[in-house]
Amino acid sequence: MENKRPLILVSNDDGIMAKGISELIKFLRPLGEIVVMAPDSPRSGSGCALTVTQPVHYQLVKKEVGLTVYKCSGTPTDCIKLARNTVLDRTPDLVVGGINHGDNSATNVHYSGTMGVVFEGCLNGIPSIGFSLCNHAPDADFEAAGPYIRKIAAMILEKGLPPLTCLNVNFPDTADIKGIKICEQAKGCWTNEWAACPRLSDPNYFWLTGEFTDHEPENERNDHWALANGYVAITPTTVDVTAYHFIDELNKWFN
Template structure:
C-alpha cells in the first residue's frame, strides 16, 4: 500500500468514535451537562442543542423562519453549539454544517422527566433520537423520572456509559433506536429490557382566567396506565426501581394489517 494511503488508513483507524448530542431541555439544562460528562471517555463529543427549552417538540421542524447557531465552547474532544431551532433542527443542522464526518452515535438527553410509554411520541428528546436513526446512525435517548432542575443524575452515569459503549461496539438494527428511562432513585436494581406501556393521558388541561377571559388553559395531565401489572412494560420497570430499556422502531407500518386491507381495497 502506498505510504500516503497507509497514513490515511491509520488515521481513520485511530479516530475516536464521534458522538453527537442534543436535547429538548435546552443547552443550559443540567441533564445535558451530565450526559456530556458521562460520555466524554467514550469518544469525541459534538453538542448542538436548543438555546432554550423545547419540551414536547417531538419531531417538529422550523419552517416559518430561518434558524441560527453559534459556538458556545470548544475544548479538546468537546465542541458545543447552541441553536435557535427545535431538537430535530439541531441534528439536521449539525449534520449539514459542523460535523466533519458521520457520527458513530447520536444521543438525546438526559431529559428532565421520563419518556416511557406514549411519551415517546411527544418527546423532543426522542425526536433527536429518531432523527439520528433516520440518518442511519445508532441512536439512544436517556431520560430521568424527575423534572427538578437540579435532579441527581449520578446513579444513571455508569448505566449510560455502558449502554452507549455496547451500542458503539455492536450497533443497532436499521431504523431501530433505544429509549432508556431511569427511575429517580439512588439505588438502581439493574436493567430491564421492556416493551412500551399501554395507556393514555387524561385530565390534560387546567383552565385559568387571564384579564377576565376564561378561555386560557395550561397543559397538564395524568398518565393512565392501562396495563399496570404487566412486568414486561417500561412503567412497571420504573415503578420497581429498574432502568427501562425499550427498543423502538421508526418504521410504524402495521404489517399485520396489510393483507386484510388488500381484501378491502384491492378487490379480487
C-alpha cells in the same frame, strides 16, 4: 476532529443550559469526541418538529479538546439536521438525546423532543439513544444513571443497532437502581390534560397537564412497570410505523 475516536453527537429538548445535558456530556466524554448542538432554550414536547417559517441560527459556545458545544435557535430535530450538514466533517458514530428532565416512557415517546433527536439520528442510519430520568426538577440528581449511560452507549458503539431501530432508555428516580429490564412500550393514555388559567376575565386559557393511566399496570414487561419498580427501562423503538399486521386485512377491504 480526532478521527481515531468515536464521534458522538449530543442534543436535548430541555435546552443548552439544562443540568441533564451537562451530566450527559460528563458521562460520555470517556467514550469519544463529543459535539453538542442543543436548543438555546427549552423545547420540551416538540417531538420531531422542524422550523420552517424562519431561518435557524447556531452559535459556538465552547471548544476544547474532545468537546465542541453549539447552541441553536431551532428545535431538537433542527439541531441534529444542522449539526450533520454544517459543522461535522464526518458521520457521527452515535447520536444521543438527553438526559431529559422527566421520563419518556409509554406514549411520551411520541411527544418527546429528546426522542425527536433520536428519531432523526435513526432515520439517517446512525445508532441513536435517548436517555431520560423520572424527575422534572432542574437540579435533579443524575449520578446513579451515569454508569448505565456509559455502559449502554459503549455497547451500542461496539455493536450498533438494526436499521430503523433506536433505544428509548428511562431511569427511575432513585439512587438504588435494581438493574436493567428490556421492555415494551406501556399501553395507556393521558387524561385530565388541561388546567384552566383564566386571563383578564377570559376563561379560555389553559395549561397542559394530565395524568398517565397505564392500561396494563401489572404487565411486568412494560417500561412503566420497570420504572415504578426501580429498574432502568430500555425500550427498543422503531421509526418504521407501518402496521404490517394489518396489511393483509386491509387488502381484503380494497382489492
